[in-house]
Amino acid sequence: MSEIVAVLGAGKMGEALLSGLLRAGRASSDLLFTERHEDRATDLSDRLGIESVSAQDAVARADTLLVAVKPQEIGALLDDISPVVSPQNLVISIVAGVPTTAFEKHLAERTPVVRVMSNTPVFVDEAMSAIAAGAHADESHLERTEALLSPVGKVIRVPEYQLDAVTALSGSGPAYFFFLVEAMIDAGILLGLPRAVAADLIVQTAIGSAVMLRDSGQHPVQLREAVTSPGGTTIAAIRELENHGVRAALLAALEAARNRSQELAAGAG
Numbered sequence: 001m002s003e004i005v006a007v008l009g010a011g012k013m014g015e016a017l018l019s020g021l022l023r024a025g026r027a028s029s030d031l032l033f034t035e036r037h038e039d040r041a042t043d044l045s046d047r048l049g050i051e052s053v054s055a056q057d058a059v060a061r062a063d064t065l066l067v068a069v070k071p072q073e074i075g076a077l078l079d080d081i082s083p084v085v086s087p088q089n090l091v092i093s094i095v096a097g098v099p100t101t102a103f104e105k106h107l108a109e110r111t112p113v114v115r116v117m118s119n120t121p122v123f124v125d126e127a128m129s130a131i132a133a134g135a136h137a138d139e140s141h142l143e144r145t146e147a148l149l150s151p152v153g154k155v156i157r158v159p160e161y162q163l164d165a166v167t168a169l170s171g172s173g174p175a176y177f178f179f180l181v182e183a184m185i186d187a188g189i190l191l192g193l194p195r196a197v198a199a200d201l202i203v204q205t206a207i208g209s210a211v212m213l214r215d216s217g218q219h220p221v222q223l224r225e226a227v228t229s230p231g232g233t234t235i236a237a238i239r240e241l242e243n244h245g246v247r248a249a250l251l252a253a254l255e256a257a258r259n260r261s262q263e264l265a266a267g268a269g
Helices: 012-023 038-048 055-061 071-081 100-106 120-124 139-152 160-171 173-190 195-215 220-227 233-243 246-268
Strands: 005-008 031-034 064-067 090-093 113-117 127-133 153-157
Touching: 005 012, 005 055, 012 031, 012 038, 012 120, 012 139, 031 055, 055 071, 064 071, 064 139, 071 100, 071 246, 090 100, 090 139, 100 113, 113 139, 113 160, 120 127, 127 139, 127 160, 139 153, 160 173, 160 246, 173 195, 195 220, 233 246
Parallel strands: 005 031, 005 064, 064 090, 090 113, 127 153
Antiparallel strands: 113 127
């Protein structure tokens, strides 16, 4: 018997997950979604061939509920579905900053909840997703969550208390890379290159460097040192990065992101 999966909240992340499940071979008849805006619901149904339903209908028909609404909408959603959710449903949340306890307090006793922190490379099937079990989620629930998320990227397990750090590192991480690439493109323009040329140079360099990090098995320090010749151009640039405190700024930035994630989780709990 096929597992029925309902995505509650078909925004950008919800749509990306639905598309990834279809690409992974899931039948559209095994998928459902909810969407508050009628025009968008019709558009998604037409494009993806997946049925749009109400939240309570989704709970009644689905085995797994993948919650992808905005954090400010979670209270209303839980009020809506709490009368019909049972421990037979697996609830998977990708809602940022909302702990599993917030779900467990509203839902039927012993309802399994798994919390996920993913990131925007889900749109190109290269997401980094960290999953954490709530009080009533067991190994089978974690395996089901991994099966849902692995088609759109890599999945790791962490204890829930580490998800604030995960949020700071990989959840917000794409923004740091985009910020750095933006700055390097601007630097290329300053050095006299056309914007399109600078962008091609930096984007491909970023892709190639990421693949080397993933596939070489070498520490980032080893890879950096391989580019850094004595008295050469790279060490001159590295010296300026150190002089301007780039490493310290990154540490402070990620710590600030972690702290803000903790504040949001405390407010949601």
